[in-house]
Amino acid sequence: MAHHLHRNTSPPPYFLRFPSPALRLSLLLIITLALLYAASVFLLHPSSFSRRLLPPPPPCGAAAADLSAGRWARDSPRPLYDGSCPFHRNAWNCLRNGREGMDSINSWVWLPDRCGGQPIPRIDPAAFLGSMRGRKIGFVGDSLNENFLVALLCTLRSADGGAKKWKRKGAWRGGYFPKFDVVVAYHRAVLLAKYTWQPVDNSAHLGQDGVKGTYKVDIDVPADDWANVTKFYDVLIFNTGHWWGTDKFPNETPLVFYQGGKPLDPPLGIIDGLEVVLNSMISYIEKEVPEKTLKFWRTQSPRHFFGGEWDHNGSCVFGEPLKETELDSWFDTKRKGVNKEAREVNSLIQQALLGTNIRSLDLTHMSEFRADAHPAIWLGKKDAVAIWGQDCMHWCLPGLPDTWVDILTAQIIYNLELG
Template identity: 45%
Template sequence: MFVSLFCALRRVAGDVKKWRPAGADRGFTFLHYNLTIAYHRTNLLARYGSWSANSNGGKLEALGYKEGYRVDVDIPEGTWEKAPGFHDILIFNTGHWWWAPSKFDPIKSPMLFFERGLPLIPPIPPDVGFDKQIRFVEKTMQPSAIKLFRTQSPRHFEGGDWDQGGSCQRLQPLSPKEVEELFSLTKNGTNVEARLVNLHLYKSLKGSNFHILDITRMSEFRADAHPSTTGGKKHDDCMHWCLPGITDTWNDLFVTHLNSLKIRN
């Protein structure tokens, strides 16, 4: 989405300064318009790192935990902690890592949540930790900032997951029936993750002052829009998107959303 936005703006503004504002991974200022856009990479929004049991014991050790990942729900990851004080408009996206057994195995390497430097006892599940993280993010924002949360980007693996020979060789968008075959929660197939995460996301954002940028449904149809075998990987890339492509439409939706907020205000 960020690359698509940069390309669109670059077509109408030639004088661009490349830099990394507020600790961003990438950033550009379009000098004529005094407009800066930046991309801050973060997995959980919260600061996290590996955790191992202390030989002197502790509350988690007493419960039998030996290792896992410490997640501080009230400390932002350093990559974006300065962003709220710099940007007027922020688009957040997280969720994929929160419910990823390959990253945080609930048995072998669970997420262990901390607040104010102390472990939360009894240990809380990821959905409760996610709720706490959303509440904390809200508190860090400037009152005048426009805050959006982008829903999950769907994958289109067929015949297995990315490491099981899954592929995405379609040349046309899916029909509504085909979409449900791939993404229906009742079938619990390879690609249901986006809808599952969105269920948690909508629940956590209820009552917040975030505006939701829903890109999931429209993207579910575009099984034809991934790099597939041209992605330069050993397996089909059915997760990222080609440019030009669907992410351009995400930005069209984003601009429309901004205009609607401007009219309302």
């Protein structure tokens, strides 16, 4: 049997089917000239191509570098709200509480190196609410996220006087802006994971001297306060860290970590416990929060206790921000000072966020300077300082968190526009 070689019978390319070699040559020349022209336009005007191929550069305040590379400078910004805002929490309402130096506290602006000497633009509350129409923003974490929330609520209220208090879906507090159909709320979950009190009678620690009971922390179970709202919000901002210390959980009432309903063996110390909870809660967020939801993790808000801890006469009655050369003496983890926990916790947070789609909102460095901006002794209640000490952890409002608001809202708008 004869074997025949297979021949490709498909037609030649269109331009090779012209009968005249001259026509084929002309067509090839036209194609070559068109490609050369396109290349020259790209080389001379690359921006016209990059606009179509690359996302636009982030505006000032919306890039990660804007938060860690910059300086504070005096200016004359006007706060967008005052002590009459109905969303205030008493201890942070420094205007009403007569906190000295409020004009100075609100005279500083953050100048990112990337922004050519310009400050981060102030939020336009009406424009922001308009761009968020029909959407919901949720904060989850401890009272420093509540501090942040109040600044945002009071700022946005300047564009919607009909704003109402909102407490649904298990929210600790929040606001609804009817003019724009926008919800902004806070879910209190100080450890993020579920934790429950176990009296000594029901504890494995029965008989140990001084132990009154333990707090059972289920590292694989989110707190009820936020576990069921993962699909409700369009934007979520998480934090934890300030409760992870022996001042909140001393030896007589320690944290004990459980997984699958059983205590971890060997038992974990509080910092190791934080690390496993971070990883577990971030895994839960990635699994349960929709991909389209914009997710942020706010890094630690630094404390400024000078001369001792909060319960040992720590003070923060300062009139000026710290200098950059002073920061390490306050916050370097090697120095074992009372304020070192911010950087210590941040290292665990940044490690846990690697490879996730949760954006780090790193407000720590810019806030380290602002030893001048805490409520300190102006807490709104006569005996508050005698009972609780100075507040060198939370922030006066209006004050530093308003700059956080400018940054957060810039990042929200930029990332939502990217889609």
